[in-house]
Amino acid sequence: MGHGGNVIDELMTDHREVEEFFGRIEALPSGHKDRKLYADQATMELVRHSVAEEAYLYPAVREHVANGDAMADRELEDHAKAEQIMKDLEGCDADDPEFDRLIGMLMSEIRAHVADEEQNLFPMLRASCPPDALDKLGDKVRQAKKVAPTRPHPAAPDKPPANKLLAPGAGLVDRVRDALSGRGKAD
Template identity: 75%
Template sequence: MGHGGDVIAELTTDHQEVEELFGKIEALPAGDKQRKVYADQAVMELVRHSVAEEAYLYPATREFLSDGNRVADKEIEDHAEAERTMKDLESVDADDKEFDRLIGELMTEIRSHVRDEEDNLFPRLRAAMSEDQLMKLGDKVRQAKKTAPTRPHPSAPDTPPANKLLAPGVGMVDRIRDALTGRGKD
């Protein structure tokens, strides 16, 4: 979380980190309790990443791309689907058969979303925005991730201004819950 560089470098590094966690999950046998630990870490990263994109990347998409509203709406819907899957995953243990189904579904959703962003959205934004604009957006995304929630909240607003106003408070509550339960510490 917080790697530096322009917004595209920042978000691409996030994608790589989540993919590494997915690889660790896939390398372990079904039922291994460490799979849940890695899944929790992936969810924490994905939620922070999604909140930052919804607060800053997608408004820039709307502003700088001629079809930006359509693109941003599709990306937000992808996030909503993944967030519902993450919420369902939260309540199952690694030895529950439902865990395997849900983590597989989440990996498929996220990998598809990442391919779409990296192959389509990011190159278009790089062409439409100046390097200075991309750097400033990277700074905003890094700041947003510091205070973002760490747990899925499917019913929370996903567009500005409500998401920018509520995310820090929800994030604080999530981090307190995480500290009390030890979630994400392994």
């Protein structure tokens, strides 16, 4: 969380981190307890990442990219699908029969979303947005991830200004819950 660089570099580094968690999950046998640990860690990173994208990246896409409204709306739909899967996954242990189905759905959804962003949205944004604006967006995204929720909240607003107002409070509550429960930490 918080890697430096412009918004595209920051978000692509997040993508690699989540893929690393997915690889760890895939390397373990079905039912292994560490699959839940890695799923929780991936979820925590994905939620922070999504909140930051919704607060800063997609408004920039709407402003700078041709047909940006449609692109941002499609990305928000992807986020909504993934967030619901993460919410369903939150209630499953690694040995729950639903766990494998849900984590497979999540990995497929996120991998398709990442490929679309990296092959289409990011190059278009890089071509249409001034470099200094991309750098400033990177700083804003890093700040947003520091206070963002760590748990999925499918009913929460996903567009400014409401998301920027509510995310820090939800983030604080989530981090307290994570600290008390040990969520995302190895035994």
